[in-house]
Amino acid sequence: MNLLQLENVHKKFGDFTAVSDISFSIQKGSIYGLLGPNGAGKTTTLRMIMDIIAPDAGTITLNGNRHIRDFLDRIGYLPEERGLYRKMKVRDVILFIAELKGLYKQQALGEIERWLEKMQLSEWENKRIDELSKGMAQKIQFITTVIHKPELIILDEPFSGLDPINMTLLKDLMLELRDEGSTIIFSTHVMEQVEKLCDHICLIHQGKVLIEDELRAVKRAFGKNSVEIEYVGSLEPIRNSDWIQGINDFGQYAEVKLRSPEDYRPLLQELVEKGVDVTRFELVEPTLHEIFVRSVEAQGGTVQDAE
Amino acid sequence: MPNKVVAVIKREYMTRVKSKGFVASLFFMPVLMCGLVLLSGFLAIMEDKPKEMRKLAVIDETGEIFTEMQAAIARHSTFQHKGELVYELFEEAATEALEIALQERVNTKDIYAYLAIPKNVFANGEVRLYARTATNFEVQRALRRMISDIVRDKRFADSGYSQREVSQLMRSVKFNAYAVKNSKGDTGGAAVESSIETGARLGLGYVLVFVLYMFVIIYANSIMRSVLEEKTTRIVEVIVSSIKPYQLLLGKLVGVCSVCLTMLAIWVLFGVVLIMNINPLLRIFGIESLPIQLLLIVGTVKASSAEMLTYFFVYFIIGFFMYSTLYAVVGAICGSEEEAQQAGAPLVMLIIVPFVLMVQLVRIPDSTFSVLLSHVPFFSPILMFMRINVLMPPLWEILLNILVVCATVGLIMLMSGKIYRVGILMYGKRPTLRQLWQWTRY
Numbered sequence: 001m002n003l004l005q006l007e008n009v010h011k012k013f014g015d016f017t018a019v020s021d022i023s024f025s026i027q028k029g030s031i032y033g034l035l036g037p038n039g040a041g042k043t044t045t046l047r048m049i050m051d052i053i054a055p056d057a058g059t060i061t062l063n064g065n066r067h068i069r070d071f072l073d074r075i076g077y078l079p080e081e082r083g084l085y086r087k088m089k090v091r092d093v094i095l096f097i098a099e100l101k102g103l104y105k106q107q108a109l110g111e112i113e114r115w116l117e118k119m120q121l122s123e124w125e126n127k128r129i130d131e132l133s134k135g136m137a138q139k140i141q142f143i144t145t146v147i148h149k150p151e152l153i154i155l156d157e158p159f160s161g162l163d164p165i166n167m168t169l170l171k172d173l174m175l176e177l178r179d180e181g182s183t184i185i186f187s188t189h190v191m192e193q194v195e196k197l198c199d200h201i202c203l204i205h206q207g208k209v210l211i212e213d214e215l216r217a218v219k220r221a222f223g224k225n226s227v228e229i230e231y232v233g234s235l236e237p238i239r240n241s242d243w244i245q246g247i248n249d250f251g252q253y254a255e256v257k258l259r260s261p262e263d264y265r266p267l268l269q270e271l272v273e274k275g276v277d278v279t280r281f282e283l284v285e286p287t288l289h290e291i292f293v294r295s296v297e298a299q300g301g302t303v304q305d306a307e
Numbered sequence: 308m309p310n311k312v313v314a315v316i317k318r319e320y321m322t323r324v325k326s327k328g329f330v331a332s333l334f335f336m337p338v339l340m341c342g343l344v345l346l347s348g349f350l351a352i353m354e355d356k357p358k359e360m361r362k363l364a365v366i367d368e369t370g371e372i373f374t375e376m377q378a379a380i381a382r383h384s385t386f387q388h389k390g391e392l393v394y395e396l397f398e399e400a401a402t403e404a405l406e407i408a409l410q411e412r413v414n415t416k417d418i419y420a421y422l423a424i425p426k427n428v429f430a431n432g433e434v435r436l437y438a439r440t441a442t443n444f445e446v447q448r449a450l451r452r453m454i455s456d457i458v459r460d461k462r463f464a465d466s467g468y469s470q471r472e473v474s475q476l477m478r479s480v481k482f483n484a485y486a487v488k489n490s491k492g493d494t495g496g497a498a499v500e501s502s503i504e505t506g507a508r509l510g511l512g513y514v515l516v517f518v519l520y521m522f523v524i525i526y527a528n529s530i531m532r533s534v535l536e537e538k539t540t541r542i543v544e545v546i547v548s549s550i551k552p553y554q555l556l557l558g559k560l561v562g563v564c565s566v567c568l569t570m571l572a573i574w575v576l577f578g579v580v581l582i583m584n585i586n587p588l589l590r591i592f593g594i595e596s597l598p599i600q601l602l603l604i605v606g607t608v609k610a611s612s613a614e615m616l617t618y619f620f621v622y623f624i625i626g627f628f629m630y631s632t633l634y635a636v637v638g639a640i641c642g643s644e645e646e647a648q649q650a651g652a653p654l655v656m657l658i659i660v661p662f663v664l665m666v667q668l669v670r671i672p673d674s675t676f677s678v679l680l681s682h683v684p685f686f687s688p689i690l691m692f693m694r695i696n697v698l699m700p701p702l703w704e705i706l707l708n709i710l711v712v713c714a715t716v717g718l719i720m721l722m723s724g725k726i727y728r729v730g731i732l733m734y735g736k737r738p739t740l741r742q743l744w745q746w747t748r749y
Contacts, residue, residue: 050548052732077548083540088322099314100549144545 003028003152003183004049009058011044018044019055020207026185026200031178033198033215034187035288041207042187043080046156049185050077062152073102076150080157080187082141086130090121093129094144101148108147115143119169135166142170146177153177155186159193171197191288203292210295219285226290227256227264229271230280237274243267257290311550315558316565323529323566333570336521337578340514361394364409364421366401372424373398375457385449394419413437422450428458488699505697508615509669512696515619516665516689519626520658522567526627527634527654530563531647534638534731543731552731553724556635564627571623575616618695621709626688629716630657636723639730640738650737661686665693672698682708684715722747 002025011019019041026032034042047053049060051068062068068075084093091112098108116122119139129137138161146153155174159167174184174197188194194201194215201218203210211218229235230253239247243263248255258264264283271278286294323329367373377396380386386394399405399421409421420438428434434454436447463473484502500508537543546555581588633654641647664686668677672694681690691708694700729746730738738746 047544050544052544052548072549075548077545079541079544081541081544083542085322085536085542086540092318096314096318097545097549099317100311100546102311 001028002026003063004185005059005061005064006045006049007059007061009045009048009060010056011041011048011053012056017207019048022058022204022207022209024202024209024212026183028183029178029181030183030199031174031197032183032185033194033201034185034204035189035191035194035201035292036187036204037189039206040189040204042189042204043156044207045204046077046154046185046187049154050075073148074151076101076145076148076153078141078145078153078155078158080160082138082161084129084137084141084144087128089126089128090116090132090140091125094140094147097144098147101150103148111147112143115147119143134161135163138162139166142173146182149182151182153182153184153186155184157188158186159188159190167193191292195288201288203288203295205292205296210299211291218288218291222286222291222294223261224283224285225258225261226284226286227258227267228280228282228284229254229256229278232277232279235276237276238267238270241267241270243270257286312554312558312561315546315550315555316562319533319559319562320565323563324569329566329570332525333573337574340517358388359393361419362417363394363396364399364412364418365396366399366405366409366421366423368401368424368426369428371461372428372454372457376453379453379457383449383453385445410437413439420446424454428454429461486698508696511615512693515623516662516693518571519619519623519688519692520662522571522623523627523630523658524655526563526567527631528651530559530631531634531638531651532644533559534635534727535641535644535647538639538731539643547728547731552728553720556632556720556724556727559635560628560631563631564624567623567627568620571620615696618692618705622688622692625709625712625716629685629688629712629719630654632716632720632723633657636726636730639727640733640743642737646737657685658689661689665689669693669697682711684712687712 005025007023009019009022010017022041022045034045036042044053048055049068051072059066060068062071062075065071085096088096091109094112094115095105095108098111099105103111112125113122116125119142121136121139124132124136129140132140142158145155153174158170158174162170174186178184198215200213201215202212213221232252235247235249235254238244243259243266244256245259246257256267258267268281271281365373365376373396380394380396381392386392399409401423406421406423409418412418413420416439420436423435423437425432425434434451436450438446441447460470460473463470486500486502486505488500537546543555550558634651637647637651637654641650661680664680668680668690671677677690677694678700680686681694683690687708691700691705691712695705725747726743
């Protein structure tokens with residue numbers, strides 16, 4: 001069952017087309033990744049879902065209903081740019097936003113307690129926001145996003161600015177919330193983050209959808225045409241090999257793109273013949289980044305702005 | 308379902324009332340205002356009394372006036388300090404070269420001033436005073452009176468009247484002004500108010516208008532900054548994904564207006580209690596009587612009526628909403644505080660203009676010009692309130708005015724709400740006036 005559905009959504013700002021003909025649907029209880037480089041139209045898309053800005057054309061429906069504004073209390077939204085009232089105390093800020101989301105004070109206070117404990121921020125309850133570190137403030141903001149147990153959680157670049165520990169914490173929380181029945185849509189431009197997390201992905205570029213499918217299906221469609229090689233010495237002898245389409249050399253480790261999925265056999269043979277000291281040779285699925293680059297190229301575009 | 312606008316009102320109210328600034332203003336603003344009144348009152352009665360002898364040269368071409376002046380100077384309090392004469396007159400012969408020398412001596416502070424009395428002073432001649440400043444009005448006034456008296460006495464004497472007869476005949480009449488009120492007085496006729504009472508009411512009017520002006524300056528700016536904070540921290544995206552922008556705007560205005568009303572209510576309450584018990588309170592501290600300026604304030608407050616306070620609150624709230632809405636919009640369309648201060652500067656004119664006009668309109672409260680100006684919605688909160696104080700307009704006119712101003716405020720809020728909605732999510736360049744007009748029609 002689809003919780004959220006976008007159909008042929010367009011948005012222009014003056015002469016600039018931010019979103020052009022985007023359609024996708026999100027199943028209830030899934031984690032949906034909206035991927036693309038900066039400026040691809042991710043934030044605009046999310047803002048249109050939140051009814052912060054109105055689309056020029058197309059429809060957005062939540063549970064089949066077009067008046068999303070009536071259901072805003074069932075949505076949690078973490079904007080890309082973070083910010084809270086700097087002079088307010090942690091508890092008061094969360095309480096204020098919880099009340100805006102329709103929670104009663106007593107109800108909200110209990111939830112605040114629970115979440116602060118979970119985030120190990122209980123002793124900061126009465127501190128002012130401007131006394132917190134950036135990471136802590138981000139966690140507080142995440143609490144404000146989910147405090148009202150929303151059906152749909154929209155996270156715009158949730159991982160940006162987090163250290164690895166907090167990144168893992170956030171990832172676990174997202175999985176936990178999904179298991180409790182929430183549906184999550186999040187955007188990111190760092191594609192590696194999505195690989196282990198998403199059920200579904202949507203790649204967008206310059207306001208258009210490139211690929212939209214289940215993550216497994218996407219990967220399968222692109223086949224295993226990449227090889228990871230760990231080696232000692234130099235890869236110079238095979239650099240101009242016929243079997244190789246592209247190579248990303250890191251010194252002792254290289255990601256090699258093959259001309260066709262079957263070419264790994266002759267490549268391995270050539271490595272042995274030319275005497276390269278290979279310590280690992282593995283056939284792998286393409287990374288999302290690679291899939292993205294290939295999709296853009298397939299449409300005759302370039303990706304110099306992809307990172 | 309809890310009311311979300313109430314949540315906004317609560318936040319705006321609590322963060323301000325709990326702040327140190329609120330507590331500080333609560334105490335210091337009345338102290339400051341009393342201090343200001345005291346100081347200006349003190350300056351007004353402060354006299355230019357020198358401690359040393361001031362030398363005043365006189366060039367008397369008539370040869371008759373100087374001796375009379377020397378006799379008269381002892382009778383003028385202006386020329387005395389603690390009962391001692393502090394001005395010394397001496398005569399100089401009239402030559403052209405001398406005047407230049409005297410001017411030089413004035414410049415080097417050797418003498419205080421010199422006075423030139425022409426021969427034809429009895430007919431129509433001009434007496435000239437040369438000093439280092441021409442703003443010593445008191446000395447000028449005293450000298451003018453002194454010499455006029457001398458000259459006049461001479462003229463009367465020449466016509467054959469004695470001095471006694473003249474001063475008997477020249478007494479001026481006692482004169483006082485009263486304002487006739489619409490309401491009935493004790494005797495059943497129209498109530499009558501003396502000009503002193505009117506003056507006190509006028510004084511209170513000034514104070515209240517000043518309060519309105521100050522609150523708008525302080526708290527409308529505070530609203531502007533809070534809009535900017537929400538915009539720059541991007542928290543506004545979270546808020547408008549929960550409530551409509553106009554609800555946010557309304558919540559802010561009501562919240563901050565409540566802060567002002569709270570402060571005013573505390574002042575009024577304390578003020579009334581203090582004034583009503585002023586004499587027993589003073590006795591506790593062993594003070595016999597207050598300085599005259601403070602007594603005037605006390606009288607002014609006592610002269611205030613519940614009716615006037617009601618009108619004040621009505622116009623205060625309307626005015627506050629009108630000006631604050633505009634400030635909120637400025638906050639919404641700007642990107643930084645510096646930018647907003649600059650863009651908001653013209654708005655101050657909307658308050659300054661009626662503030663300045665008010666002083667003159669008090670003299671002619673029922674002229675067509677005054678009436679028209681008081682009905683300009685942007686000026687009404689100050690000018691209409693002032694008219695009510697000075698010369699009560701008919702009730703229907705007041706009600707009509709309140710209605711028109713309320714409608715204007717509603718219209719402004721409607722248009723501003725739309726600009727606000729677009730503005731709070733716009734970053735980068737400030738929109739032009741044309742763009743703003745387009746935004747109001749989205």
